[in-house]
Amino acid sequence: MRKILMPAAILSLFVAGPAIGQPSLTGSNPSAGSTTPRTDRLRLLFSEPIDARASTVQLVMTDMPGMPHHGAMRMAAIDVKPGKDGRSLDIGxxxxxxxxxxxxxxxxxxxxxxxxxSGQLTFSLETVPK
Ligand SMILES: [Cu+2]
Structure with a gap:
């Protein structure tokens, strides 16, 4: 009996998959994997309106030039605001x-x-020589 039930359980998990209408990240600034000039503004754009108060964002610096053993360092002083379009978060x-x-x-x-x-976005910021 167990041998028959097991594949059925796995199949139901697979079918359940991502819920219909589950919000997803559709864009960001900086974009995923990019290297851009240093900025004090980050933006996440989602596929549908979100409840900003029920949303959380954490920014972690994972690497720093000239610091080979830099651990994950949380950036505490960030300000997260809902975007005017209702489907984005502005991080400053x-x-x-x-x-x-x-x-x-x-x-x-x-x-x-x-x-x-939930998800993760990684990007790099660089100092642009003047
Ligand atoms: Cu650092």
């Missing part, structure tokens, strides 16, 4: 983030049905 800081590689961990909730989604 008082000064441009230092040059380095970053991981932005996000968790959001759909405004329509509260379904949650």
């Amino acid at each position: 800081a008082k000064a441009p983030f230092p040059a380095g590689t970053y991981r932005l961990d996000w968790t959001i909730a759909s405004k329509a049905d509260r379904s949650r989604a």
Whole structure:
């Protein structure tokens, strides 16, 4: 009996997959995997309206030029605001983030049905010589 039930259980997990209408990341600034000039503004854009108050964002610096053993360092001083379009999050800081590689961990909730989604965005910021 167990041998018959097991594949059925696995199949049902597979079919359940991502819920219909589950929000997803459709764009960002900087874009995923990119290297761009240092900035004090980051943006996440989602596929549908989100509940910004039920959403969380954490920015972690994972690498820094000249620091080979740089561990994951959380950037605490960030300000997260809902975008005017209702489907984005604007992340700001008082000064441009230092040059380095970053991981932005996000968790959001759909405004329509509260379904949650989470993911990561990685990008690098560099100092542009004047
Ligand atoms: Cu650092």
